[in-house]
Structure formats: structure tokens, C-alpha cells
Amino acid sequence: METISIDVVIIGAGGAGLRAAIALAETAPQLRIALISKVYPMRSHTCAAEGGAAGVIKPDDSFDMHFDDTVGGGDWLSDQDCVEYFIHEAPKELLQLEHWGCPWNREADGSVAVRPFGGMKKKRTWFAADKSGFHILHTLFQTSLQFPSITRFDEYYALDLLVDDGRCQGVTAMEMRSGQLRQFHAKAVIIAGGGAGRMFPFSTNGAIKTGDGMAMAYRAGAPLKDMEFVQYHPTGLPNTGSLLTEACRGEGGILVNKNGRRYLQDYGMGPETPVGQPQLKTMELGPRDRVSQAYWHELQKGNTVTTQWGECVMLDMRHLGEKKINERLPLVRELAEAYLGVDIVKEAVPIRPVVHYMMGGISTNTAAATPLPGLFAAGECACVSLNGANRLGSNSLVELLVFGRRAALSAIEHIESLPAANTAALNARAEDTQSRIRELFSRSDSTESMSGLRKEMMDTMEKNVGIYRTEEGLQEGVNKIHELRERYRRVILTDKTTVFNTDLFQVLELGSMLDCAEAVTVGALARKESRGAHQRLDYVERDDKNYLRHTMVRYQGMDSPCVDYLDVVITKSPPGVRDYSGDHK
Amino acid sequence: MSNSLPRSQPPLAAPNGGAVASLGRPGGNNERLVQLEVLRYNPDTDTEAHFQHYEVMCQEEWVVLDALNKIKADIDPTLNYRWSCHMAVCGSCGMMINGEPKLSCHAFLRSYEGVIRVEPLTHFPVERDLVTAPDDFMEKLKRVKPYLIPKETKAVSEGEYKQTPAQLMKFRQYSMCINCMLCYAACPEYGLTPSFIGPAALTLAHRYNIDSRDGGRKERQEVVATHEGVWECTFVGACSEVCPAHVDPASALQQMKITSSIDWIVEHLIPGGKS
């Protein structure tokens, strides 16, 4: 097996990975950086983010308000030291992107424009029409091309972290086009592998979001934190699950049920605001968890609209007019037209909540460091505890910038004083990975199919770990995922070809998703309270006495994972009431 | 890659684990048997590519990618292709569909009758099945320096470079390129002269050239205003016809030809002129 010795390995070349790579290259140009990704960088799912990125920039805004919105939006499960760091870095990162050419929308005077977003008290979401993530990703990717110290390994599938002497020292990865295994020996590893939304059947996430980075760290001994918090985005297309950005509502779109009622007012987000004059932090600009939960209640009451794609509510943007829609929401118009045959200028569009984002992930501190020395993580795969129990829209695009950069700086610091690596030990670890792959290729006489197991996993997650959860459902979910992990050990590889074998990668991705699914279900079962995106029908109240804590799930091989807790960092905002009733108290 | 169930899923189950919500359409009423002819190539066993015929039951509203995903999940796990976002923004799933370069996530079954022929993007080497090697494009993209080379340096702490909405609109269209490479598959010039830098990369050079913050045009001209650059383009216009992001590379290249010509005139015909 070929060995590539390098200073820092970054796994994942989306927003966080690219930002980390650029920060490394700029800060420490002498370091050799390997940027590994299972897709070409511009395919990364950052490109699908639409609405924008939050950072305090306008004179009427303040860091304190961004802090309060984020902490309250996260139902007080955010670490407040982390939020403090984040809000101060956010505008700097967004300006940095501007300096790199990101085509942010502008005011008439040439300054950057901001738009309203859910759960935010002020307009502070920077945007590039409704393709903000796309432009951020491409700006970062294109900027990264000028740094000679970044060597990209595009379409390399990372398999296992190399851990020796209690610290992470590299990774094994397969070159997808040749099927060749390589080991990367490095002084520090940054995981920026994205979320795991594809363990659910109905998701805004692209096919690549299978939690490989999370699972890799988890298997190597880094705990996963707060995995039970899965964000449902309130407005997805009911057939494909494609995202219709929160900016639809930020620009003034309204949600109505089958009776034409703006039902959000019935769920603590009223009173009703005038149509076309969206007010910040109330009604349609409530936080995602609350808005998605309101859909569920409407479904129970029989107030949803029955469509050929299932039960929906209607997102009405007609009053915005064609000009504004074309200027601010062109992608939304195209998506609805192409995939649903609905022109949002002329008709309301049916939508329903869809799995969108993992608040949880690899446990990291504000320095983007995991408890495993030498391993850092940033972006959706990490849980730095910025988002708490519910992420506010437009915080995550900034999160991947702020903590992508921070992971790079921490990695540089870590590298400074390291003992020499024990190459023989690392080689032995890599051999283990090779044996695992060989065994998979040689496996026979089993009938477990990848697609069969995957379907059962998706069905289980949807049925038992949805917007509202119960003890009984979660226990069933835990049992079923455990059973699927057992059966996964016998899954059959149909395709034995070496070159670009997507059957193989789907099998490996399924393994990653099952590991993540286990952490989600186990964490959800253990958390006997309702907070943010984790809602229990049997424990309807938030329980700060027992659960103002982060769930830490630790891998135990085929045994059930071990669950313990970590205190939330509270610096200045004690847990309070989340108020989305606008100015009407 | 990855888990390939078409995302037109049966509607959401009641999230509490209870009964499935009442459905408008439990499937069946607008299903259709779709036939596909897919080019297969396995370098381990084949010396040449061949077509394989598939028949698969699809929803009328599906796209070609959904049909491929169903084939891979239910019929033939050995079929290989790239995809991810299913919303025409990641640029992974470009392929030839009935001879036309298309994103398969944006090629609607309702637009096709009879057997649908699916092949890998033309003009690129085939790694396997529908998977091509984009190395040449990636190399060319890098050569045109597609990043901001600031006209004036300014520290981040000094705030943003001012840019009016009109200045933004001047280049915005050209910043929409998703690097899907459909334009390279459509461009006969690229097929005949592989050294041609090609539509997408040149368009991104233009995107930065006309950005009010940028001062790097002269550097880029070394690659752009050459026989491998814009002067290889004979204005077939196919790039713009197939572009799924409405970028219009043909217009960018013609504009670059004009500015390059003006450069030449200034340099060679005007006494003392130096572009």
C-alpha cells in the first residue's frame, strides 16, 4: 500500500474543508496539505445551501442580539463561549469571502445587502440571490486553486483514521477510480465530511451526505455529541424533498393550511402579521423546529392539503410579485416549476417538512478540537455546540467558515511539538483496513442486500425518529438499528470490480449511516425531555434540571454504545422562554 | 454515488410512529414502464463499450436519474454513475441523453418517448459506465486563474469592496457556472482540438475580468488570448444551448474576443500604445 506522508490531512472538500485548507496555506505555507474528498470539491453539498449566511454588519444590529437569537433559537443547548466566539468571527469571515470575490447581493450604495431570516431579530443574513451556498463553495474552491501547498485528492473515499499512541496520525483512503488503497500519514487530521441526512428517506440532503466523517471519528474513539437533534426544514418540495429556502418566508412568503389560515399563529408564533410585511422573529420567521412542529399538529388536526405527493401545507409567495421573485428567489422559482410544475408567481406551492441538518456531530470544543488529540472537525459533521437543540437558518454557512478556519489554526498549533510517528504501528492499522475491504470482497453465501438494508434503515428512522418521538417508537428504533448493524456484517457486495465501484462505496456509506443512526436513536431514547428539534410526546416539557447537558455517545463496536453527558457552557444567558410572538407580548 | 432510492418517496409517515398519513396517491395511477439503453464499460473485463437494455417502472414525474437510481437499487447494483444534489446545482450527473448533454437530474421522463439512450459525457475518457474522467477540465480551470486578483489591496478589517448592484449584475450570470462540463461535451471544437481551454473555464476567466474588484485580466490574457484560448472558439454556440445554469458561455467568449482584439489594436496599431 502506498504511503503519502504529509503535514495535515483534511477529509472533505466542501465549505469547511476548503476554508480550512486555505487558512492552513495562508498561515503556514510551509505545511503540505492533503485535501481528500469522495467528490470533486464543487460537488460538495455546501452548493445546495440557498438562503444565506448570518453576520452582524449593519448599524442597527449588535453582537448581543445575534448571541441571544442563536442561544434562544438553540433552546439553550448551545455552548455560550462558542456562540460568543462565533458571532464575533462571523462578519470577518463573510468580509473575507467578499474579498475573495463572492458575489453577495448589494445595496444601492455598494455595501453588502442583508435579508431577514427565521429566528433572527435583525436583518443580518448576507446572500447571493438564493444560491448563497453555491457561491460560497465556488468562491472557496476557486480561491484554493492559487495555493501550491494544497494537494487535492479528488474522489478518494476515506475509510479509517490511523490512531496510535493516543493521537490521530492519518487516514486510509481508497482512490475511487483505481480501487487502490493509500495511507496518509499526517501530523493532524481535520474532518469536514458533512452531515448524515441520507439515513432518512425524505431529505434535502444530496446523495453524498452519508455521515462518513462522523462515523469514522466515532469508530476511532471520538464521541458523537447531541446526535438526536435532527433538523426538519419546514419547506421542502413534497416529491423530491428539494429545499425551498427560508428566504421564501424572509422575503414575505406565508404558510397557509387547507382553510387558508396562517396556522403558525395557533402555535405560539402569532399574532398574525400583515401579508407581505414580514416581521422578524415571529409567524413565518419563527425558528425551524417550531414551524416544522406546527405542520405536524396541523396534520393531526386534518388541516393539511391532500396532494398527489402526500399531505402538505401551502407556501404562498404570489404577493411578492414576479420582479422580486426573479431577483431574490430565482432558484426557488425554477425548482418548483421544474419538479412540481408550479409557478410560484401564479400559484401557492405545496410543501412539507423535510430532514435537513444534523445539529449533532463529532464533539468539538471552541477550538474545533475533538477529544482525540490530533483530530479536528468542522462544519456539519462536527458538533461544536453552536446550534444547540435547533440551528437558526443562515448560521451554518458561517459556522463552516469560522470553524473551518479555526480547525486549521488549531491543527497548526498541535503540530508544533509532536513526537515522531511510529510508522510500523500506523502501517499495521492500515493493514487492518485493507483486510476489512478484502473480507468484504470475498464475502459470499449471504442474501443481505445493500439496498434492502438501506431501505429498512430509512423506514426505521422516518417511522421512529421523526419530528415527534415516543419511548415506544424510539425503543423500536434502537432495536431495529442494532439488528440492522448485525445484519450489515453479512451484506453482500454484488460488484467486485476495482474501478469506480459505486456498489462498494454505497455499502461503505451504509455502514457509516448505520453507525450515525445508532447514535441518533440511542441519544434520542435517553433524552427524556422536549427541547428544540427533539420533541417527545411522552415528555413534553424542557427539563433543564436533568437535560441541560450534551448527550455524548461513544462507540463500543457491536455492543450498544455508551451514553454519558457533558455540561452546557452557560456564560451570560440562563435558560429562558423562547418567545416568538413578535412585538406583541 | 451513494444511496440511490429515488426521492419521490411515499409520503411522510406520522412521525410519532403511528399510522401513515392519508395519501393522495398511493402510487400506480401515473406510473410508466421506462426503457433505457445504457452504455456500459468495465475496464476489468471489457475492451469496448456496449449498450445494456433496462426496463423499469417509474413515476411519470421522475427524471432520468430517478430511473437510474431505481435500476441500481432494484435491478443492477453494478451500474455506475455520479450524482448527488438532485436539484441541478452540484453538477455531478452530466451524461448524454438521446445524444444531448444533460444533467440527468434535470432530464424529465415526460420529455422522452420510446427507448431512452444514456451514454457518458462525450469528449471525456470513460472510466467506467457513465463515469468519465474530468482531469483535463480541472487542469484547464486552474490555468485561467479563476479567482479574484484584487485591483487594489484592502485589509478585511477595512470592510468590503464597494460594488453597486449594476456592477454585480454585469458579471453575475457568468458566476453561475456549476462546472458540470456539459458545454465541453457539446463543443465540437473541444472534441476536435483537445488543447482548447473550452467554454466553462474561459467563461470563469471572463467572470473575474469584468468584476469591478478585479485587476487580473492582463495575467489571464496570457492563457485566454491565445490559439488555445478564445481564438480556438468558432462560435458554434452549442455551449450556451446546453448550459443548465443559463450561463451563456458563447457570449462570454465573443466578448473576450472583442477585448482581445482591442488589446491587439492598441498594442500594434496605435503609436506608443501598450495594452
Add this chain to the structure above:
Amino acid sequence: MSRKPLVREVPPTTWYFRHPRYLRYMSREVTSIFVGAYCVLLVVGLQSLSSGEAAWEDFLMALRSPASIAFQFLALIATVYHAATWFNATQKAMPLQIGEDFVAGNIISGAHYVAWAVLSVGVLIIAGVF
């Protein structure tokens, strides 16, 4: 086993049969042969004019031959087609931005057609047609 990328050659002489848009492109390029040939014809005419009246009369006679008329008819069609393709292309090569918005492409192309018509009428007036 390992990589063995399959390179599909582009047929160097028949590639334009692969797609109707390539045929359209080739037909545009072919029209330039007629444009070029007509230019040669004009040069020959000038030369005969400078060679005296007899030569000029011979040239005019030759122009009236059926073959010549057929050629000129074809050349007219080809030139008009060629011109039209270029006028239609002007909207791509010369976009016009006013404020934030771009002038619609058909206005830019349309302006070229109008200019063409005005110039043609001017030439015809100078030629004494009216």
C-alpha cells in the same frame, strides 16, 4: 486490474452529422464560401472595368448567363443567411447594460437589421434605383 480509460475518438470529417446544431453551424460556415466567391467576382469586375469598355461589356454579358444568374441567386441567399446569423449573434458579443438590467437581445439584433435596411436603401439610392 486497474484503470483503463476508454477514449472515444471524434470522427474528424463527419462529426457535424452527430447533431442538427452542428449541421446548422456548418451551413453557416459554408455560406462564407459564397460570400468569398462573390468578392472575387467583384474584383474581376473591377479589373475588367479598368481594362477598357470591351472587357467590361464582356463581363456584363457573362453576368447575364444562366449559370451566373444561378450563382448570384445562391450567393444572395447564402449572404443573407450569413448576415442573419451574425446579426443574431451580436446580442451575445455586444450585450448592453443600462443600470442593473440588460437590454433585451432581440433589440440589439433588431437594431442591426434596421441599420442594414437603412444602409441598403442608401446604397440603392446612390445606385439610382429610386
